[in-house]
Amino acid sequence: MTIISANLRKKTHLISGTVLGIFILCHFFNHSLGLISLDAMEAGRRAFNLVWHSLPGTILLYGALLLHFLMALDSLYRRQTLRMPAGEALKIVFGLSLPFLLGAHVVAARVEPIFSGIDADYPGILRALWSSSINTTRQTVALLFVWSHACLGAWFWMRARSWFPRYEILLYTVALLVPIFALLGFVNGARSVGRDYAEHGGYGDKAYASQAQPRVDPALLENIRLALYGGFGGVIAGTFALRALPARGRIRVRYPDGRVAAVSLGFSVLEASRAAGIPHVSVCGGRGRCSTCRVRVIQGLEGQPKPEAAELATLTRIGAPENVRLACQFRPVHSVTVVPILDTDSLGIKTQLARQNGGGRERRVAVLFCDLRDFTRIAEHKLPYDTVFLLNRYFEMVGGAVEGSGGVVDKFIGDGALAIFGLKTSLDEACRQSLTAAVRLSQGIRTLNQTFEGELEQPLRLAIGLHAGPAIIGEMGYGQATSLTAVGDTINTASRLEGLAKEHDVELAVSAELVQRAGLSFEGKRRLEISLRGRQATLETWIIGNAEDIAEILPTAV
Template identity: 45%
Template sequence: MTVVDTFPLLSERSLRRARLVSGLVMLVFVTLHLANHALNLISLDAAEKGRLWFTATWRNPLGSALLYGSVLVHILLVMRSLYKRRTLVMPLREAMQIILGLLIPLLIIEHVIATRISSELLGTPDVYASVIRSLWINSPMSGLRQSIALVVVWMHGCIGVHFWLRYRPWYHRAAPLLLTFAILLPVLALLGFASTGRILASEPLQSSLGSGYPASGSALKSDNAAYSSATVVGKERVRLAKFTLYGGFAGGLLTVFAMRTRRNWRERSDQIAIRYPEGQVVNVPRGFSVLEASRLGGIPHYAVCGGKGRCSTCRVQVLQGAASLPPAETTELATLDRINADPGVRLACQLRPTNDISVVPMLVPTLEAALPIGSQQTNPGREQEIVILFCDIRNFTMLTQSQLPYDIVFLLNRYFAIVGQAVEGSGGRLDKFIGDGAMALFGLRGSPEEACRNALKAAARIASEIDRLNDELSTELSMPLRVAIGVHSGPAIVGAMGYGNVKNLTAIGDTVNVASRLETVAKELDSTLVVSEPTILLAGSDVSELQSQEITIRGRAEPLRVYIIHEELTGRFA
């Protein structure tokens, strides 16, 4: 029985959740802290009032335990993850996240000492007037260092949130607002700091500090005599706290790398070989994951979630050595069950073989370093509820028999423009043209109900514009243009597929096949539009006057009820 089995709270999934939750607690603290700084743009008094609410939230026993407990848990889990990494070869985005995270304690310890700890041990005020005067006037280099720390802390938190949320269905809609917030908040905080700093620099020390400080020289001498001993003791404690924090962090980091070095020396004599389909062989110490071996050997290997077992993009088929593999743990089993993986398929990021094995990565990445971040071509794929629209010209071969090649190209381009503008004008995405047919996707963003309504609206626009084109070209066409449209909704795999420059966001799956079949049914029934029952009901359309029937779809056990809409009725969806 493993430690994970005995203590479920120590499972990889639980530890990842603890790291996420602790990080979110610290990000909430930083967000409120920056918002408080931004109040300086209103006035110093407004910022000071905001500080009272801020300190009341975080400087009570519960708030302090939550904040400092989160800091401790997060740092310990980061140290653990650094130790568990068998190689420091990693994608740039992962390296940047780690580097920024390690810089944060070095940048903010001085600030924590100067505010919270000095306030507790020396009784010095950490009011805005005092702190900003210290950073803006007395020690501007410290102010610059804290400004850099602010940006680093915020970037680290925002990157973490982005990688946590980036494949949530709603994230694409919220991303512009979140990005605006992520840029504005630190900018406003820095502007508030600078604004108050300039004001304080133009005022005498006494007036800016306020009535909380003794005004007369005799009072200052009396206070100094009374508290000089306590002040010396307090300063020693502050200095000790400073050395403890710096030393503790540095010692922890050095301990991690010392343990890694010791492990590496010990494992040099205990290596296994991992073989790849192109003949590459990577020798790694026993205990490395297959993904770490790929990275160490410079072999391209997808790992969209960063090697945390949240996705299946790094999966491999084990060709040799499967019998000696350690069993999959909870995280890996959940992902493999979700994709109905075949026997012998494992997640490369979770599989740590104990003997020589041969593997084949099942998703082979292309070189995408030159592609812009967030582009559709870098989308690794996910299952999503979408609506598929197929459109095709009926009797196109007969229509073009008497046409010149130039006329055919002209006609097709006019038709493609109609379809493209109708789809995009209705909030869809034109996927591809196939001969004289077209495929469009709806619901990549937005609700399924809205996607169904938009697809039907696009179909109505296509039918209407084809009629207008027929009127325009009535003297040139041997017969009027007529289209057949099929619309169906359901789950599909959406991702970037293709090769080289011919790589685009598209969809595959049973939903796509059914939509294509409905377009064929529209031709067979001599109708303009055939829509599946789930789609038209989800759109909220009135079906009382529409003709319906059940059809058999090849590959599906149950018949599918569809609604048959002739040309004169398509306008109801416009």
């Protein structure tokens, strides 16, 4: 039974982590003052203690620490599988190791002063840490681990936010510089302690007056340290032991390719995919902050738990229909069949066909330009990850249509694409291939519209331009940006025809020259004589409202 909702648990984890992050940032800034002087470190410590050693600050700090630790263990316990991306695994490992790395430091800096009545100052702490290579190494590792844990947590939260790309470089710079300055301040401060020691010939000066006063029994402090280690270790081990207890009930999550994940009741669909080794995209790490893991439930939706607030907000934002759920939040209570909307292949474009013998010469080719109409307006109402996902599905469709017809995708330009036909075939064959590709693009865009019918405010529309003629084919670019491409008047003309298709609100504008080369007749279709910049003669062009309409006159069925 859930005592508090998942949404409240997430908010508690996030807020407590934010408090701890602020404390760490202040603490590391205090360390960095060692680059100025030991006195600056001490002045910073006194200001730091006014906040964090006060009664409200202490309650806030240790309350946040306790809540964050408990929420982390709760999350670990509820996680149905330990299969996860490397970033999530590192975050957990860093977090679970911190009690054992920081235990001795906490006892020396906070527990011992309670018993002795002597405030722990930087000279004493630095001398103790610097006097032993083990202490120095442990403290350095702890600093890096706690900062890495904080940064990973912040990154998982921020990367799905629309404003993150604008500040990404700044945030990465801060994430890199903070531990560097903290470590440099730590080293310089420790060296200052050594210089002061040599100057004064001992610890009798005011900087080390506390060393002459009675200290706490070391055996007592050691027992406290061991108790902390044992307590944290026992709680963490107990969490893993509870995870190992057999869960009641089994359900099956079925996928469209026939694979089945048989998991215990309580698994989310995302966890079921990971447990079964089935690739499943989740950009935000399974926290319900993006929609990339969403699935369409095609069987078994009846009687399932309704979306909670966080999931419902994301689904509402993207306008998802009722049978679409976030895989990371959806925990079925009985078997279901789901279709991941974003598959792993959609994250990249298929490897293009080899393009040997295509460089450094002039060749007569057929060129296809296509572009999505009004896509900017559509993207304005979608989350960034959804926009990327939709574009990649579109690019995948374009790549499949072009390559399946015998062409090569030269490049993608925004939401448009340039494809070349005829690198290995005759010009006549290339013209037929380009027309076949246009038909497949028309069919493909309609399939995409059917797939995303419940998520698009308006259907996707294509504008396609086709032309044939001479072009310069070669490897062009600089460094790693070099690729096979084509330039010339034929490319420009195809681009102009794509624009003409938009102007006339049709799907295809194809030059009569290409149609003639393909050995076809478009009699009965609309024909225009258009003028092109830089040309005196007009270009005879066929205007086709729906490119799929020419499938019947192509020599092979599409």
